[in-house]
Structures are given as structure tokens and as C-alpha cells.
Amino acid sequence: MAIEKQKVAIIGSGNCAIAKIAGYNAARHSDSFERQVNMYVYQEKNLTDIINEEHTNKKYLPNVQLPENVVAISNVEEAARDATLLIFVLPHQFILNVCKSLKGNISPKAHAISMIKGVDVRDNKISIFADVIQEALGIPCAALSGANIANEAVARDKFSETTVGYRPNQRELALSYVKLFDTNNFRVGMIDDVAGVSLCGALKNVVAIGAGFCDGLGWGDNAKAAIMRIGLMEMKKFSLEFFQNVKPETFTETSAGFGGRNRKCAEAFVKTGKPFSVLEAELLNGQKLQGTETAREVYQYLSSRNRVDAYPLFRTIYKISFEGMPPAQLTSDL
Amino acid sequence: MAIEKQKVAIIGSGNCAIAKIAGYNAARHSDSFERQVNMYVYQEKNLTDIINEEHTNKKYLPNVQLPENVVAISNVEEAARDATLLIFVLPHQFILNVCKSLKGNISPKAHAISMIKGVDVRDNKISIFADVIQEALGIPCAALSGANIANEAVARDKFSETTVGYRPNQRELALSYVKLFDTNNFRVGMIDDVAGVSLCGALKNVVAIGAGFCDGLGWGDNAKAAIMRIGLMEMKKFSLEFFQNVKPETFTETSAGFGGRNRKCAEAFVKTGKPFSVLEAELLNGQKLQGTETAREVYQYLSSRNRVDAYPLFRTIYKISFEGMPPAQLTSDL
Numbered sequence: 322m323a324i325e326k327q328k329v330a331i332i333g334s335g336n337c338a339i340a341k342i343a344g345y346n347a348a349r350h351s352d353s354f355e356r357q358v359n360m361y362v363y364q365e366k367n368l369t370d371i372i373n374e375e376h377t378n379k380k381y382l383p384n385v386q387l388p389e390n391v392v393a394i395s396n397v398e399e400a401a402r403d404a405t406l407l408i409f410v411l412p413h414q415f416i417l418n419v420c421k422s423l424k425g426n427i428s429p430k431a432h433a434i435s436m437i438k439g440v441d442v443r444d445n446k447i448s449i450f451a452d453v454i455q456e457a458l459g460i461p462c463a464a465l466s467g468a469n470i471a472n473e474a475v476a477r478d479k480f481s482e483t484t485v486g487y488r489p490n491q492r493e494l495a496l497s498y499v500k501l502f503d504t505n506n507f508r509v510g511m512i513d514d515v516a517g518v519s520l521c522g523a524l525k526n527v528v529a530i531g532a533g534f535c536d537g538l539g540w541g542d543n544a545k546a547a548i549m550r551i552g553l554m555e556m557k558k559f560s561l562e563f564f565q566n567v568k569p570e571t572f573t574e575t576s577a578g579f580g581g582r583n584r585k586c587a588e589a590f591v592k593t594g595k596p597f598s599v600l601e602a603e604l605l606n607g608q609k610l611q612g613t614e615t616a617r618e619v620y621q622y623l624s625s626r627n628r629v630d631a632y633p634l635f636r637t638i639y640k641i642s643f644e645g646m647p648p649a650q651l652t653s654d655l
Numbered sequence: 656m657a658i659e660k661q662k663v664a665i666i667g668s669g670n671c672a673i674a675k676i677a678g679y680n681a682a683r684h685s686d687s688f689e690r691q692v693n694m695y696v697y698q699e700k701n702l703t704d705i706i707n708e709e710h711t712n713k714k715y716l717p718n719v720q721l722p723e724n725v726v727a728i729s730n731v732e733e734a735a736r737d738a739t740l741l742i743f744v745l746p747h748q749f750i751l752n753v754c755k756s757l758k759g760n761i762s763p764k765a766h767a768i769s770m771i772k773g774v775d776v777r778d779n780k781i782s783i784f785a786d787v788i789q790e791a792l793g794i795p796c797a798a799l800s801g802a803n804i805a806n807e808a809v810a811r812d813k814f815s816e817t818t819v820g821y822r823p824n825q826r827e828l829a830l831s832y833v834k835l836f837d838t839n840n841f842r843v844g845m846i847d848d849v850a851g852v853s854l855c856g857a858l859k860n861v862v863a864i865g866a867g868f869c870d871g872l873g874w875g876d877n878a879k880a881a882i883m884r885i886g887l888m889e890m891k892k893f894s895l896e897f898f899q900n901v902k903p904e905t906f907t908e909t910s911a912g913f914g915g916r917n918r919k920c921a922e923a924f925v926k927t928g929k930p931f932s933v934l935e936a937e938l939l940n941g942q943k944l945q946g947t948e949t950a951r952e953v954y955q956y957l958s959s960r961n962r963v964d965a966y967p968l969f970r971t972i973y974k975i976s977f978e979g980m981p982p983a984q985l986t987s988d989l
Contacts, residue, residue: 470877480986481877482884508881508989542918543804543815547842550816554908573907574888582878652814655842 460556486518821853862886867921
């Protein structure tokens, strides 16, 4: 079955690297995609005008030039109206409202891919955002793990990898996501495991905090490798325990990527002794660090299930991050 | 079936950390081990006297105090005569001669564990050293991956992990190896896969060279994570292709540990532009770097099988290390 030409809309403007890649690939794969890529941009002052005239988003990646075929639109329904391929890169607190606006106003052929970070923990339940979107819009929703690492490929021209997790029987759609995102430096794989890919993307940020503690303590490569291996085992165990149809190999064979600012901030946490809230203000321009946020949500969820003690590394990372446990006790309970 | 009290002999003096750990555990687990641990030391000047009087090996870990129950013996047959548990930590070029001396002179209850680094490539054949020893002595031989990382636990009091790979039906022996090596900072796991553990231990050094190239290039955490993931997949593929009865989970669930001096020397290779032979002289006191040696052996073996192109990362690491390929091409062929 051939896929019809896709019309792409990016819902959210927080990830310029993905916008750049999608614009670039939509233009060069003209057999598969419409040239114009819409990007819904929450209107602050005249941000859409600036993006459409200067082709750059000063708020996020100010040095990245966006392709001119990426067009900013401040009305989400208008941005999505004719699109068949919706990319969700919103901060998670806006998802439900945006989906409410979109419901009934999208193409019957529309399908989506979520790049939303973290997990949704509410009322002692845990969900991935791809499921939240799929349910809210009634369309298939896949997931891309680690969209933030696209920044390394785009802004700094560095090699990185990520994975599309897709629904069973949606392989054709997955191939079109891979085609839309894969570049020479940003390698995109795929596996039919939406939950596994989403959870890998969220939980690896927790483990990266542990790896950063290791670095801050000056414990060396072998200790860090041990933390990452134990972390990967807890990630897999957690996902298999609390989600259906997760594939174990998603955690051991696809690209996980423990790195970036979670690790760096955790290193600074140990070295400076400053709380994460201060480091977020100083190092991240006030943005929340994903790894510690997810560590807190996972800890709360496990507490509600009486399962905290089955995940000693997750527990320790939470307690060091938020309850004053000394970082040097990182491996004491493992 | 209860295991009788084991008498331990360490064949080789190059790993003081393992000697320290074995001495310490033999003394505290007096239900399982004879107190005295013999250590065969190749006699240079009066090295055995120095070790037995000062309880330190100035040649290797000069700051490590050996337990006084570790007794250096310069005659290998004498060191091994009454032993039931033989630990092989020799440089690989001495194994066959030492086994020749031991053959017929060891206890009928003797069994062995190999900590010898690398793989044995000869006449277009590849073997692990645990098989070489098992065949030469006619006794079961297990393997410990990454004995060198014991140095971090002992000399610098840092957390690290390793794995015992044991033969099918030799679980009781494996438990005694774990008991002999496991400490609070040096965690020892086990799996019934001698070949997998040995190959993991050898090939991870090759991948660590690639990780070090990444660091030297300043490519960041995500690129390094990608190299390690791709490397792990090539390690697993190689082992399953060329060895019998390897368990895939050995590569994804047991402790691998990509680090240490292989990574650091590879970083220096990129940053200084000096060849590995010079770096070995400058940074390793003339010792050979395991990762590049294994990279060369693996490349030669794959060449003899016409399978080089099936392992693009192994090929690239070899070519950067020895054939002048620019490090920045690390990911070009992946």
C-alpha cells in the first residue's frame, strides 16, 4: 500500500531542531511530503511574524536558521486543518486543551507522532502522552524518543540517534516518520512499541541524573557504566510491570542516549551543592530539568503502588535530588 | 551438593586488586576457603621476597597493601600444587607454557577461572582464553569479565561491577567464584555463558576506543551513547556469529563497563594526534592498550572470513587506530 503525500503540521514551537529537520526533509522528499510545513506557534508579541520573516526562533535555538518552507501560524486549528501528519512538541500542560481545540477540526486521514517529554502521572495512574493524544483525538499516535537530542545534530552538527515507536499494524506510517526525521547526523530507527519508546525516552532522563551524580563525585567511567546498566534494568522492569505489550528489546537494542543536560545539571548539583531549582534558574534559563521532574513523578507513582523498594536506583536518585540524601550514597542501596 | 573448602592459587601477579580481594574474601569466608592464598609471581630480582615481606607489589599497584595471607611463590607448580581454585591472570603469551608446566601437577579437584584479556586469534581461528586453559589442563574453566576494573574498587574505593561467566552445570563453582570476588564496591554477577562474558570483556575494549574518539572530538554524550549502543550490537552480532551457545542477554543485561584507560587513551589519540604506540609509552608505561590490540585481532579475523563490512564500527575503529583514517569520520560509515 502506497502512502499518499503527507502534509505536515508541527504543533508547538519549542523544538526548532525538529522544525528545521522536518522542513528540510519535507522539501527534499517531495514525493512523500507537501513542501510547506505548518508550525503552530503560541503567539507572544509578534513571534509568528518574526519567524516568518527572519526564519529563526530567538526564544529557543537563536542561531538556527529555519527553512523558509516552515510557516508559523498562531491559530492551532488553522495550522492543523489540512495536515495529515501532526507532530506534537508542546509542553505537556497544554496538550489536553490543544487536543480539545483540534478535535473535529482535523483531516480524517490525520495521524500523529508525540515528542512530548516525560510521563503523565495523575490519580495514581501513569500514561504516556502518545496514548493521551490518541485517545483525545481518536487518531493513531506514535512516539519519538529523545527529540531534544536533535539539537545536537542540527545546532552543533553532531551525530545522534533516536527511535520511532509505532503502533502494531502502522508500519507504513512509521516509515513516513522515519523519512521525515532521518538525516545524515540524526539517525532514526523504528520499533513497533510506542509505550517502550516513550518510557525509554522519559526514564533515561532519570538515569542520566544518576550518571551525572557519578561524574560530580568523580567516580569514573566504570561506576557510571554500572549506574547506567542498573538504570536500564530498572527502566525495563518498570515498563514491563506497569504497561501492556512493551518489548524488552526496546530498552536494550534501540537508541537510548543517556546524556545531555540532565547529566550535566546533576554533575553541577554534586559539585556546587546548589538545589536543582537554583541550577534550573542559572543553567536552563528557568526551564525545568526533565530528569528530576520524571524522577519525582515516578517516585510518587511507585509510592502509590507500594513498589518503591523494587526500584532502588530510582528511589536513590529521587532522594538525593529532593530529600537531602548525600550523593555519595548513590550506590549504597543497590 | 555442598562445595568443599577451596584452596586458592592466583597464577600471575599482574593484578594486585584481584589478589587483594581474593585474600580478603578467603580470610573472611573461612567456611568456604583456606586462609592462605598462593600467588605465582614470575621471579624478577627478588620480587617474591619483597611481596612476602612488605605485602605490596611495587611494579603494579604500588599503593595497595596486600593481605598477609596472600603468599608469593616463584615456582608455578608449587604455587598450584594443592590448589582447587586456580585464577589465571597471566599475560596471554605465557598461558600455554604455564599450562604445560601445570598439566599433571594439579589436584584432581582443580577448576579455574580466567581473567586473561583479549581473544586468541591464530590461523584464522578465534578462541577465548577460558577454552584454551580448559583444553590445555582438562579442567572446567570459567571467565571473569573486566578484572582490571577491580582496580577502581580497590585502589580508589569506587563502585564497579563485573560478571562471572560459567559453564552449564557448573553453577556451584560459579557461586564460589562470586563469593571469592564480591565486595561492597566490586559487585560480581554471574551467567552461564563463558564465551559471552569473555567476548564482552574483550570487545568492549574496542568499543571504548570508539567512545574515546567521541570524547576527543568533543562530540558530546549523545554521540557517545550512540557509539556505545552500535558497538554493543556489533559485539553481540560478532559473538553470536562466530561462537556456539552464546546468550544474547549477556551483552545487554550483565555488566559491560565501557571505560577506563581504553577510552582515555583514545581521547588523547584524537586530541594529541600521537600514535597509540607513543601514547602507550607515555601514558601506560609501555604496556599495550587492550582495546586497540583487540581491534587489530578482530579486524584480522574478520578479514580472513570476508566479514569486515558486516561490522562497520569495528572496521572504522581499526582504520582510525592504525590506518590514518581521520577520527572525524567515526560515524561516516555507520
